């Protein structure tokens with residue numbers, strides 16, 4: 001499997017990842033130049049495809065931007081960047097208009113209810129989720145992500161300025177610092193493995209947008225699809241970008257508890273429509289959430305996930321239950337068609353049966369440190385969507401704020417790149433550097449003799465991350481995790497340098513790197529706050545220093561990729 005000869009490609013924009021952030025940025029960027037999108041499987045293999053809840057946006061006269069900002073900051077345990085939150089929330093209506101212009105359908109009240117007055121018929125059906133004080137979530141039933149992907153993908157396919165490379169797995173960013181070029185650290189493009197032809201190609205670009213999504217696969221149980229390995233975060237770290245807030249990994253409280261369901265998500269919107277969490281205590285099903293928070297089953301997600309975990313340990317049960325039986329079958333089928341059908345396929349009729357649920361890893365609130373425009377500290381490198389960390393989510397993301405952030409920051413990033421291009425024209429573009437980007441070299445690498453190393457390490461990481469770095473943490477468990485990841489990382493690095501790369505090896509290397517960043521950040525944070533809950537650390541109070549934990553790769557001498 002030695003790599004075949006490689007090709008070189010050039011574009012104005014190189015976008016790595018094909019979820020909402022990548023495709024929306026591509027559509028916007030195509031107005032200013034040529035765009036290449038790299039995606040490691042097919043375009044629709046992304047987290048966005050699975051988004052059920054929707055997009056939070058102030059739409060109703062009873063709501064306002066201040067309410068949405070306050071809810072975001074309360075959920076984020078005070079660690080949100082307030083200016084960023086205000087800016088994203090105020091920009092939401094314009095970005096929603098962009099989606100409507102592109103042809104995205106959001107559910108209207110008339111699609112769900114009958115006998116409504118004429119003046120309400122065209123209104124959108126606004127959903128509610130944990131931590132939101134108002135109804136403000138635009139959705140398309142419970143397949144909002146699928147609808148978004150349908151429209152954005154079609155728009156990209158029919159755009160002659162956009163070229164999509166499927167089965168192209170980014171291996172590493174090409175950064176001037178790693179190549180030893182003079183001047184500041186600039187991102188010049190990326191190397192990518194075509195996993196069908198098994199060849200590594202060079203993609204050179206004026207701007208690189210990381211839009212690789214989340215990292216849920218770092219945990220044993222996750223609502224994320226298999227592609228979510230945190231690769232953009234790992235690549236950015238290797239290119240000397242700053243990485244922030246990695247200790248804040250969000251666990252979704254309600255994934256279907258069934259060995260065959262692969263942590264299928266039961267949207268928080270179901271609780272928004274009145275579903276109650278219950279625990280089996282002896283022979284009764286008890287509503288327990290009021291004990292933990294005034295908002296009961298609709299408390300912010302970190303609180304609900306911890307409460308479930310605690311109740312499971314107290315009662316010795318293996319799952320909690322979601323009770324939405326107060327709604328009729330016909331209503332549930334209209335409002336949650338996908339969840340209804342999926343639960344039924346596992347033998348649960350939502351209108352009659354309690355749904356067994358457990359928490360699972362869901363969303364990485366940390367990521368590549370950026371400003372409101374997705375700009376990283378590496379020149380020409382942007383991070384947009386879940387891979388980035390603007391500070392919007394703070395210590396815990398408010399439900400349905402992530403698709404919104406992806407839209408706003410992608411749009412801002414393109415606008416920022418345009419400003420940078422204009423500045424360069426004004427300043428007269430400096431003479432092109434004589435430095436030549438080398439082709440990818442496999443060196444003396446040979447094909448791996450024992451693939452079991454990859455699969456064993458993959459399993460081991462995900463298991464100890466779940467057991468030691470999960471919903472409840474202790475310092476001892478974190479230290480145990482650190483010792484293990486250090487050893488595994490060494491083994492993987494040897495493997496990486498000695499053997500020809502494969503898609504599995506790239507994923508494992510990145511997953512291990514992200515796991516280590518989560519552990520290091522969790523060890524560095526001294527208070528328990530939001531999603532980071534260490535039993536040995538005091539709860540952060542108002543006087544606590546609420547600084548971000550930021551990681552950056554130390555300078556090293558190894559410069560090749």
Ligand code: SIN
Pocket residue numbers: 051052053054266267268269363398399400401402
């Ligand atoms: C959900 O539908 O519960 C997930 C929405 C989100 O994570 O924002």
